Structures are given as structure tokens and as C-alpha cells.
Amino acid sequence: MEDRVDLAKNLGQGSVGEGDLNLAFYSACGLLGVRDYFVDARFEEFASLKASLRVQENTIIARVSDGFKAASQDAITGLALYLVSRAFRKRVGEGEVVLLSAYKEFVSKKATSGLSDSLRRLRGRAAKAVAEGSHFDLKQELFSVAAEYPELFQGINLPEIGWSREKSRRRLGYHDSALNRLVISRVFDSPSVPDYVVRYLVFHELLHCKHEVLYQRGESLRRTVHPKRFKDDEKKFKQFKEATEWVDKKLRWLR
CATH class of the missing domain: 3.30.2010.10 (Metalloproteases ("zincins"), catalytic domain)
Structure with a gap:
């Protein structure tokens, strides 16, 4: 119960919505020189702080853990830069490194690690731990x-x-x-x-x-x-x- 309250509090306090998420990906595309693509970016209730991106015809489809709602707009834009640069093999310019740093700082925080643990406890599917082996218990x-x-x-x-x-x-x-x-x-x-x-x-x-x-x-x-x-x-x-x-x-x- 405590995990659910903490998770709801963290996500509820997040200032980033799906409009901001789409803006972050459009901004990343502009900064990297990726033109003429539509963006379909959405938050999903993943069991971890993961994010994915795929390109389908002229659409960039991004799915991002709702845990990132607790991040700043700069951190979200940094995440978008990271994903778009990898998908299109683009190099992030020196002027945009600060945005990547904001993303890396967010995922490196102790509080973010706690948020990730809460997501896994509440949404993850863990196989039962089997301690007894063939030779050692x-x-x-x-x-x-x-x-x-x-x-x-x-x-x-x-x-x-x-x-x-x-x-x-x-x-x-x-x-x-x-x-x-x-x-x-x-x-x-x-x-x-x-x-x-x-x-x-x-x-x-x-x-x-x-x-x-x-x-x-x-x-x-x-x-x-x-x-x-x-x-x-x-x-x-x-x-x-x-x-x-x-x-x-x-x-x-x-x-």
C-alpha cells in the first residue's frame, strides 16, 4: 500500500504531460536535423523506467514509461535526443549536451532509483526464486x-x-x-x-x-x-x- 501511495505521489507531482512529451521529440528532431516526420509519443504504464522508439514510414513512434512524468522538461528532451540520435545515427551537438546531461542526471538520482523500484514491485512479474539446485541449496x-x-x-x-x-x-x-x-x-x-x-x-x-x-x-x-x-x-x-x-x-x- 505504501508503494502505491508513493508512486501516485511521484507521478501526480510530475509536471510533464503528453503534450510536453511530443514537444520534446519534435524539439529533438529539429536539433538533430531530422525533418518531415510526424511524432506519436505517449506515456505507458511500464514496470520500469524504460523508453523505446521506432520509425514507421514517416512517423516516429515513442513509448515512454510514465515514471518520466516526474522528470523536468529538459530531462525529457534529453531522453528524446538520446533516442532519436540513435535511431537516425545522428551526433548530438555540443550545444545540446546539457539536455543529455539533464536526462542522465535524472536517471542517476537516488530518488529515481526508488521510483524505478516501486514500478517494478507494483507492476513487474517476477518468477519465483528457486533456491534448491542440483548440488547447492x-x-x-x-x-x-x-x-x-x-x-x-x-x-x-x-x-x-x-x-x-x-x-x-x-x-x-x-x-x-x-x-x-x-x-x-x-x-x-x-x-x-x-x-x-x-x-x-x-x-x-x-x-x-x-x-x-x-x-x-x-x-x-x-x-x-x-x-x-x-x-x-x-x-x-x-x-x-x-x-x-x-x-x-x-x-x-x-x-
């Missing part, structure tokens, strides 16, 4: 890690945990803050993987429940997912060196 590993390191995890509301659908070697795990869920790549559910490696992955992702993402304003408008305090705590894992070395050397051979 992640729920048992989670409880064991939390009990072994009470100085780090005492008082934390333990999240759901489950294996990923795919055996990814790029994304080894992640913390889904919207659903309060940890996901570990299924590639590690293997008899050739030492228990301490799986425990390390669970430990690492559980630290994300303790350490908030840092939002820094600057040229890059960066989100720091692993700040110094996170990295310091990560090294408290008893087999940190062995686990990280195993992943570096053996991950490529997992099937």
Missing part, C-alpha cells in the same frame, strides 16, 4: 553465512535467494533491491565448484543489503555500487583470497 547457504558473520549482518532483513535461469559467466550474481532478492548464476550449481565459492558469492550479494549504492554528482553522474566500506567488509570473508582466485582461474571452464 542457496537458502541454507544464506542462513549459514548470516549466522557465521553476525557482526556484519545482524539486524538485516534476510532477502529471498535463488538461482538464475541462465548459466551466466558475465553476471555472477546480483541484488534485486525492488524485490529484496539475491540471484546467483546457475553456472555455479556444479559438483566441480567448492562450497566456499558459492558461500562467497552469497556473502558478496548479501553485503548489498547492508551497503547502499552511492549516488555521486559529477561529470559521469556515477552510481558507486561497491564503495570502499563495501570492499573492506568483503575482505572479511574468511576465504576471500581463495574464492576470488578460484573464480578468476576456473570460471571459464564451468559448463
Whole structure:
């Protein structure tokens, strides 16, 4: 209920309507030299802060998450510039970079991240987390890690945990803050993987429940997912060196 109230408040306070959205795309087309196209831009109730653009004959069709109603007109125009420049392979001029920066700043804000989480909680369709694998039970590993390191995890509301659908070697795990869920790549559910490696992955992702993402304003408008305090705590894992070395050397051979 609280999520619904917060979401309604955020979207209700937004000053950007569909007329402003269409104006933003027409402005972007003019700035990029894209002529003789009609614009059909609409807000949609997406489950995330996403936006898409396609060109059909002489019409530019844009569909934008209604979460962007909370953005400024400059940020919306920056979003339009980004989408139109990619669709037509146009370069954004130096004079328009400030608009792109307004868009990037909006999506990099902590408040915007919270809005995105609310959209996912209320509108998203999440598959059930399956913790029991062929060789490891992640729920048992989670409880064991939390009990072994009470100085780090005492008082934390333990999240759901489950294996990923795919055996990814790029994304080894992640913390889904919207659903309060940890996901570990299924590639590690293997008899050739030492228990301490799986425990390390669970430990690492559980630290994300303790350490908030840092939002820094600057040229890059960066989100720091692993700040110094996170990295310091990560090294408290008893087999940190062995686990990280195993992943570096053996991950490529997992099937």
C-alpha cells in the first residue's frame, strides 16, 4: 500500500504531460536535423523506467514509461535526443549536451532509483526464486553465512535467494533491491565448484543489503555500487583470497 501511495505521489507531482512529451521529440528532431516526420509519443504504464522508439514510414513512434512524468522538461528532451540520435545515427551537438546531461542526471538520482523500484514491485512479474539446485541449496547457504558473520549482518532483513535461469559467466550474481532478492548464476550449481565459492558469492550479494549504492554528482553522474566500506567488509570473508582466485582461474571452464 505504501508503494502505491508513493508512486501516485511521484507521478501526480510530475509536471510533464503528453503534450510536453511530443514537444520534446519534435524539439529533438529539429536539433538533430531530422525533418518531415510526424511524432506519436505517449506515456505507458511500464514496470520500469524504460523508453523505446521506432520509425514507421514517416512517423516516429515513442513509448515512454510514465515514471518520466516526474522528470523536468529538459530531462525529457534529453531522453528524446538520446533516442532519436540513435535511431537516425545522428551526433548530438555540443550545444545540446546539457539536455543529455539533464536526462542522465535524472536517471542517476537516488530518488529515481526508488521510483524505478516501486514500478517494478507494483507492476513487474517476477518468477519465483528457486533456491534448491542440483548440488547447492542457496537458502541454507544464506542462513549459514548470516549466522557465521553476525557482526556484519545482524539486524538485516534476510532477502529471498535463488538461482538464475541462465548459466551466466558475465553476471555472477546480483541484488534485486525492488524485490529484496539475491540471484546467483546457475553456472555455479556444479559438483566441480567448492562450497566456499558459492558461500562467497552469497556473502558478496548479501553485503548489498547492508551497503547502499552511492549516488555521486559529477561529470559521469556515477552510481558507486561497491564503495570502499563495501570492499573492506568483503575482505572479511574468511576465504576471500581463495574464492576470488578460484573464480578468476576456473570460471571459464564451468559448463
